[in-house]
Amino acid sequence: MKNTKGLSAVVTTLIIILLVLVAIGIVWVVVKGVIDTTADQIDINKKCIGVALEVDGELSCSANTACTIIIKKLGGTNPDGIKVFLYDADGVINSGGNDTDGDVSILNTVTITPATDPTRVEAVAYFEVDGEPIFCTQTASMEGI
Numbered sequence: 001m002k003n004t005k006g007l008s009a010v011v012t013t014l015i016i017i018l019l020v021l022v023a024i025g026i027v028w029v030v031v032k033g034v035i036d037t038t039a040d041q042i043d044i045n046k047k048c049i050g051v052a053l054e055v056d057g058e059l060s061c062s063a064n065t066a067c068t069i070i071i072k073k074l075g076g077t078n079p080d081g082i083k084v085f086l087y088d089a090d091g092v093i094n095s096g097g098n099d100t101d102g103d104v105s106i107l108n109t110v111t112i113t114p115a116t117d118p119t120r121v122e123a124v125a126y127f128e129v130d131g132e133p134i135f136c137t138q139t140a141s142m143e144g145i
Contacts, residue, residue: 041134044127048136050076051125055142056107061086063116071108071123071140079125081133084110086118119143 052074061067069084082104085093104125122141126133 040129044129044134044136047077047079047127048125048138051079051136051138052076053082053123053125053140055121055123055140061114061118063114066111066113067118067121069110069112069121069123071110073104073106073108078104079136080104080128082108082110082123082125083133083135084112085122085124086112086114087120087122088114088116089119092116 054072054074056070056072067086071082071084073082087093120141120143122139124135124139126135128134
């Protein structure tokens with residue numbers, strides 16, 4: 001009769017090694033995804049820190065009337081676009097949010113036709129990642145339109 005006890009220990013050791021390698025691979029995929037996502041967000045935040053916007057001039061808008069809004073880019077990195085929102089007295093966005101769509105200069109003019117009487121305008125810069133806009137957290141706004 002053959003002694004197969006030694007062979008069984010070798011097979012068990014190989015299976016354990018393979019399971020450990022598979023577990024390491026799974027952990028690596030998850031960790032790499034988190035690192036890549038975090039790195040992208042840090043890159044966007046770094047760009048956003050340098051963007052400074054200001055809503056300029058006197059604004060007198062009413063419902064269903066075209067409003068012209070001037071946004072100054074005071075400095076920093078050029079964003080991929082600036083989105084402009086008009087809010088009514090209840091704080092509800094009453095416009096779809098027009099934007100400069102990549103043509104960001106020192107003075108930017110955006111025309112919006114709100115559905116209700118706006119009381120506040122807000123402008124926010126954004127950068128595109130994989131074709132999707134990622135909005136900066138800091139905004140420029142003006143009350144009492």
